[in-house]
Amino acid sequence: MNPEHAPLIEMKNIEKHFGSVIALAGVSVEIYPGECHCLLGDNGAGKSTFIKTMSGVHRPTSGEILFEGRPMRFDDPRDAIEAGIATVYQDLAMIPLMSVSRNFFMGNEPLKKVGPLKFFDHALAAEVTMSEMRKMGINLRGPDQAVGTLSGGERQTVAIARAVHFGAKVLILDEPTSALGVRQTANVLATIDKVRKQGIAVVFITHNVRHALAVGDRFTVLNRGKTLGTAQRGQITPDELQDLMAGGQELVALEDSLGGTV
Amino acid sequence: MNPEHAPLIEMKNIEKHFGSVIALAGVSVEIYPGECHCLLGDNGAGKSTFIKTMSGVHRPTSGEILFEGRPMRFDDPRDAIEAGIATVYQDLAMIPLMSVSRNFFMGNEPLKKVGPLKFFDHALAAEVTMSEMRKMGINLRGPDQAVGTLSGGERQTVAIARAVHFGAKVLILDEPTSALGVRQTANVLATIDKVRKQGIAVVFITHNVRHALAVGDRFTVLNRGKTLGTAQRGQITPDELQDLMAGGQELVALEDSLGGTV
C-alpha cells in the first residue's frame, strides 16, 4: 500500500438521510489504489449505505465525492460502473431465471457489429464466462445454465467474478463471505489478495475481525452513521478493532471463551 | 452435556432427494437434551436440508426420526412445533408488513375466550413481545411496529427470541450469526449458552469455526450429503475441525496468514 499515491476515491463528509432516518451523519474516507480497505462496524452502522453512495445507488444528501481528484456525481449505478467502480452487493445482484453468462454480462453486454446494427455477442459472452468461472474454481455445466440452479456459494462466486472482471479500478465487496463455507471463504480472501496486488483498490465490508485482519491494509470503523477513524494494518490489535466494531460497548461475558475475537 | 441421557432426537440414515439432486445421502445424528450440537460443513453440504427434515419442512425420502424414543413423522412444520421443536431458518421467517407482536406469535397466537368464541389476545401478545425483546436487549418503539422497519440484526433477534420463547425442547438455529455484527453475535452466542443451560437441546449451524467452538458441545460435520462423523468438544482441535468443514480438501495458501482458522 502506498499512501503517497493520490487517493483514487475521496469521500468527504458524506451524509445520507432516509426520510426521518439519518443513516450517515458525515463520513469521510479515502481509498487508495492497490489497498484493501476494510469497512467495519455494527449492524445498521451505515456501511452498506456508505458504499451505495460510492457506487451510485444512493445520491448523498450532502458531501462530496472526488474520483481520481475530480468531483464526481453518480446519478445512477451505471455512471459508477463506467467510471470503474464494480460492486458486489450484500443482497446479490443476480437474476435466478437468467443464464450465468447473461447475468455475468448484465449491464455490460459485449456487442458485435453486423452492418450498422449491434448485436449481443453471445459466443464471446459464453466463452468469457466459462473461463472466468473456471479461474474462480467453479465448473459450470454450461454458460446457459440458469443462475437459479447454482448453490448460494456458487452464486456469490459469480457475483465476485463478474465484479473482478469489470472492476477496472475499484472493487467493492459488501459482506461477500457471510454465507460462505470455510473453503469458499478462503477462496474469496485469496481473490481479494490477488486483485489488490494487481493495483486495484478493494473496499471490503465484513463483520469478521479475522477476515478483515487477513487481507485488510487499512480499517475504517463506522458507528451509528459516523466514522470512528481509520487505522493502518499493524497499528491496531485485533482486540482493539473488535471493541471498535462493537461500537465501543462492552461485549457480553461469554466472549472470553472465544479467546478475544468473535 | 450428559451422553448417558437418552437422546431427544435420533435421526437415522436420513436421505433426501430433490428430483435428480441427492441432497442427503444417509445421515444419522443424535441430539441430547442440554447440549449444543453444532452442524458444520461446506456450502451445499446439506445442513439446511437436514434440519428442515428435523423441523417438518421436508419429509425425508427415506430414514427414520425418533423423537424421545418414539418414531415420529412430521407432515408439517406445525407438527414439529407442537412436538417442541423451534427453528430459526437461514431465510428468516419474518413478515415485514406485520407488526412485531403478530410476527412473534405467528402460528402460536395466544387466545382468550369470550363466551364460546376464542379471540386473539392482543394485550397479552403485546406484553410478552415487549418483555421478551427487552430481555434480548432490543427496545421496540411499540409492539405494533412493523417488522419491516427493524434492522436486519433486530429481525434476527426477534426470530431467535421467538424460537426461544416457544422452543420447549429443541432449538434449531440455521446460521443465525451470518449477518450479525460483533456485538449482536456475542449476544446470540450468549443466548445459546443460556438456553442450553436450561436443558434445552440446541442445534447450531455455522460456517465459523470459532463460533462453533465457543458454544458447541458436539460437532457433526456434513460433506456432500454424508456425515463425516461426530466429535466431542475437546476431542478435536480447531484446525482438524476446519479441515473437516472444508470437506477434507486443502485450502488455498492465504490461510496461513489467518493463523489457521478462517
Added chain:
Amino acid sequence: MSETPTVAVTDDERVKEMSAFRKALIRPELGGICGTIIVFTLFLLFAHDSGMFNSQGIMNWSVVSAQFMIIAVGACLLMIAGEFDLSVGSMIGFAGMMIAIFSVTLGWPVWMAILVTFALCIAIGALNGYIVVRTGLPSFIVTLALLFILRGFTIYLPQTIERKTIIGGVADAAQGDWLAALFGGKVLTGLFSWLGEAGLIETFERGTRAGQPVVDGIPMLIVWALGLVVFGHVLLTRTRFGNWIYASGGDAQAARYVGVPVNRVKILMFMFTAFCATVFATCQVMEFGSAGADRGLLKEFEAIIAVVIGGALLTGGYGSVIGAALGALIFGVVQQGLFFAGVESSLFRVFLGIILLFAVVLNTYIRRMITGER
C-alpha cells in the same frame, strides 16, 4: 448471565420521534376514510339539491354500495391472504343461474336450490384454491381460466335446458320460502312505515303506493353487507385465523415455516370469496326474480377496485376489511352521485379510473409511513 444488560439499544438519536396524534392517525383505513370524507363533501357541495341525500337517495347509493361491499369483503380477505379471484363475476352469474335452474326448471323448493347452489359454488371456490395451491400458479391465470369456464357454462346450461338465457319466475317460486326471505326481504319495515306516518320521511305522492313511505325498509342486501363486514373485520383483526391470513399473504414460505397452515388458509379464503359471490347472486335473484347469463360481468374488477381503494395491497399481506367497505362505499357513492349530479354517464368510467389512481397513490403513501417500507 440471566440477563444481557450490557446491550442497550438506543436507536432513538437517529430517528425523529413521531407525534402520538400522527401515529394514531395512520392506519390502513386512513386512505378510505379520507376518500369517504372527500367524496361526501364534494357531493354535498355539488349535488345536495339533486335528491341524493333525501331518504330515497340515501337508500339508492346505500344499496349499490352494499352490493360492492358484499363482494369486496371476500376479495379483501383473499387479497390479504395473497391471492385474488377473477372468477367472482362469472361466479355471480353462475350461482344465480343455478338457483333459477334448480328452483324453476327442476322445481325444487327454493331453500333447497339456494343451499345446493351455495354448496356447489363454495366447492368451485375450493377447486380454485386447490389448483392455485397445488400447482403454485399465479391466481391471476387460474381464476382467469375459471372466469371463462364458469361464464361458458352459465350461458350454455340454460340455453340447452330451458332454451333461454334469462330464467324468470324465481320470485313466484320463492313466495313464502323461509330461506329466500333471508336474501330478498326487507327488515325494519314497521319502523319505516311509522317514520312515514310520523312525517319523518317522505311518502309517495302519486302512483299505486301513494301514502306509503318512499323507503319502506332496509333490504336484506344491506344487512348481509354489514354482517359480512363485521364478520370479516373481527375475523381478520381479532382471531388467530386472522393472523394466519395476514401471514399467508405477507410471506407464504415464512408462514409455513412457523406452522401456519398456509394452503388451508388460502383455500378457505377462496371458498369465502365464492360464498360472498353466491350471497350477492342470491340477493340479486331474490330481489329481481330472474337470473341472466350476463349477470356479474366485470364484478371481479369492481371488487378488486373497491378493495384497493380501501388500502389493501394487491400483493397481499396488508389491508383491512373496514377499508374495503369504505372503498365499496366510495365506489357506490361516486357511481350514483355522478348520476345525481347529472354528469354525462359515459364519463363515469373516466372518473372511476381517475379516482382509482388517486386512491392508490394516497394509500401507497400512507402505507409507506406505517410500515417504514422503502
Added chain:
Amino acid sequence: MSETPTVAVTDDERVKEMSAFRKALIRPELGGICGTIIVFTLFLLFAHDSGMFNSQGIMNWSVVSAQFMIIAVGACLLMIAGEFDLSVGSMIGFAGMMIAIFSVTLGWPVWMAILVTFALCIAIGALNGYIVVRTGLPSFIVTLALLFILRGFTIYLPQTIERKTIIGGVADAAQGDWLAALFGGKVLTGLFSWLGEAGLIETFERGTRAGQPVVDGIPMLIVWALGLVVFGHVLLTRTRFGNWIYASGGDAQAARYVGVPVNRVKILMFMFTAFCATVFATCQVMEFGSAGADRGLLKEFEAIIAVVIGGALLTGGYGSVIGAALGALIFGVVQQGLFFAGVESSLFRVFLGIILLFAVVLNTYIRRMITGER
C-alpha cells in the same frame, strides 16, 4: 497464487446427467410448440373436411392469429420486463376512434390522422409506464385505471362529437393514402391471382369478382404480425436491450445495481405495447373502414393468455416472443377451429379456460426443468 487450483468443483456425483437431446428440447417455446402440434393434429383429425384447411379457411385463422400476435408481441416483451398492461383493449378502441375522428370528423388527411394517433397512443403508453415506475404501484392497478379512462373517452368523444358510438367513412377518406395502404392493403396479389388462374386456389364463382381467386393476397395485418414477431425476437435474444428486458423483469433491483436503466426499459416496453395496440387498431380501421366504441373489448386478456400459453412467466423475467407467437397461433386456431368444427359457441369459453389451464401447467413443468426452480 495466480490460479486457485485447489478448489475443484465436482458436483456431478450428486446430480444425474441430462441427455443432450433432452437439453436441446427444453426451451421456453417448448410448451408452445407442443401445443401447436397438438392443436393442429386435433383439428386435422376432426375438422379436416370443414373447410378449415382450404385456402379461405387458412387465411381466416391466419388473420385471426395474426391479430392476436400483434398484441401478444407487445404484451410478451412487457411481461418479460415484469409488468403487464390491462389497457391494451381500451387502447385499441381508443386508437381506432381517434383515427376516425381525425380523418372523418376533422377531415385531416389519413396519413396525418394515423401519425398523430400513433404519437398520442405511444404517449399514453409512456404515461402508463411513467406512473408505474414513479409510484412503484403494481401495473395491474395503474393500467386498470387507464382501461376505464380510455374506454370512457372512446365512448364519450364520438357520442359528444358525432352523437353516435360508431364512426364510419374512413375507407373513403383513406382512398389512395400512402400510409393507409401500409396497414390496410395486401401484398403478393400478383402471386395469388396467378395461383388462382393456375387453379391452385379456388376462385369466386359469381359477382363482380368472378374468376378472381378467393384469397387475393396476404393482408398487411399478417405482414405486420410477422414483422413484429421477428423484431421482438431479435430484440429480445440478440441485443443488449433484450438482456436488459430480461433483467428488469427478473429482478429490477438487481438489474439497477449493475447499471441497467430499468425505468427506461419498462417505460419503453409500455410504449411498445401501446405501439402494437395502435398497429392493431389501425389495421382494423383501415380494413373495415369504421371505428366503434366496442372495439378491442377484452383484448388485453387475450393478449395475456396468448403470452402465457406461449410459456412466459406472469411475474416477469422469463418467456420468448416465438412462444408468444405460437400462443397466439394456438389461440387463433382453436377459436376459429371450434367454429369450423361446429362446437356450440357458448362452449368456446369453456374450452378456452381449459386450454389455458392445461397450457400453464405444462409450461410450469417445462420451466422448472429448465431453471431448476423449486
Added chain:
Amino acid sequence: TLASAEGEKYVLVSHAPDSDSWWNTIKNGIALAGEQMGVEVEYRNPPTGDLADMARIIEQAAAAGPNGIITTLADFDVLQGPIKAAVDSGIDVIIMNTGTPEQAREVGALMYVGQPEYDAGLAAGMRAKDDGVTSFLCVNHAIQQPTVGERCRGFADGLGVDLGDSMLDSGTDPAEIKNKVLAYLSANPETDGILTLGPVSADPTIAALEENGMAGDLYFGTFDLGDEIVKGIKAGVIQWGIDQQPFLQAYLPVVILTNYHRYGVLPGNNINSGPGFVTADGLEMVEKFAGEYR
C-alpha cells in the same frame, strides 16, 4: 344452388355478445326451422360483441362452405367486405335484424328480414309524442354496441327532442341499472317517458319504478319482450313493447333459404318482422312464449 337433397347447412352470425340474453329467441328460431326443414343450422357470435371479430366469423363461415349465411348488418363498413366475399364465393346471404333493405341489396344479399333499428325507434318516438311525452330517459345497457343506440336516436327524433344527456349508460348489472334509473329520475323529475332497449334494462327499470312509486305514472315503452316485460305490460306499468319478432327473423331466413335452394323459390320483397307494438291486448300467446319464441 339447385340441390334438392336434404342436409343443407346454414350459419347465422349475430353481432351480440354471448351474454346478451335476447338472442336466445334467435337461437331457438333457427333450431326450430332447422328441425322442421331438415337442415343443419349453426349460431355464431363474437363473444365480446366486437364487430371486427364478427367480420372474422363471417369469413370463417364462408370458408366452411355452408349453403347460406344469415347475418346481421350491425356496421355496414365493417361487414360489407366479408359479406360480399361470401356472396361472391357462391354463398347465399340473407340479412336479418339490423341493417336496412338498401344496405342488404348493396352487399348482394337475397333479402332483408328484420326491423330497421332507427326506424323502429322513430316510430316509437312518434307514438310517444302522440301520447303526450315531452322528455324521456333512454336506458342503454349496451352503450358500446352502436346498433342498439340507434333506437334511442330514432326515438329522440320521433319525439322531436334532442337526445342530449337522456341516454343513460346503465351497464348490465340489474341493481346498478335500477339504482341508476332511480338516481336519474330523482335528479331529473321533469322526465315523463322512459325507453328501455331490451329485457336486460327493462326488468330492473320496472323494479325501479315499482320502488319509487312511479310505476304506471310514467310513460314507459320498451324494445323486445321477456317474461318481466310481459308482466309489466299486463300490469300497466309498461305501455307497449316493440316486438320485432326475432323468432321470425331467424326462422324465416332458414325456411326461405332452404326452399330457395331446394325449389328455387324466393319471395319478391324484403320482410319487415317489426316493429309490432305489443300492448295489454292480446297478451296470451306472447306471455306463454316470451323469452323463448317471442
